[in-house]
Amino acid sequence: MMMNIVLFGPPGAGKGTQSQNLIRDLGLVHLSTGDLLRAQIAAGTPLGLEAQGLMNAGLLVPDHVVIGMIRHRLEECPDAAGFIFDGFPRTLAQAEALDALLEGLGQSIRCMISMVVPQPELVQRLLLRGKDSGRADDQNEAIIAQRIQEYQAKTAPVAQYYAQQNKWKEVDGTGSIQEIYSRIREAAGC
């Protein structure tokens, strides 16, 4: 049975950092829709061009685009020990599509780890990251506020979807990287 974990939380919660820890120690495959989209932009594909304007405005890209990318990556890695889903699912439609895709593989989500960080700290972290990441969406407070608003309107309800399946676990996303990592391992029971 694959170990499939959804890492969940608002922009700046630390999902990417903790994903790296999990893939290093558990041998899981990292699936970040943000990274996949940025790779499409860098390669100048039509999909990348479609996504770029939305991402730079702090809006979500259409569900069919990200679901297609995830389907493709799942098919490419049939022998994975499991996946860390980072930044996906971000809408209820994406969560339902993910369950259907995994069911087709005879697999399922083990748990959703929700990382909780107070909003002022999120904004500080993103502005700091914007200084050296070069990410356009990290450099402007109005765009950051728009991303947090998209999260609250469209993504936060996804937690309820997993709570109904008894798969939702909340962890404190403040403190040292190592402390947060220990909380995640404990919550995931792995």
Ligand code: ADP
């Ligand atoms: P963060 O979590 O810090 O906002 P990401 O790298 O996960 O950063 O995502 C950056 C942007 O990419 C999002 O603001 C959104 O525009 C787009 N994006 C990423 N994942 C998804 C998704 N699952 N559905 C829709 N849009 C997405």
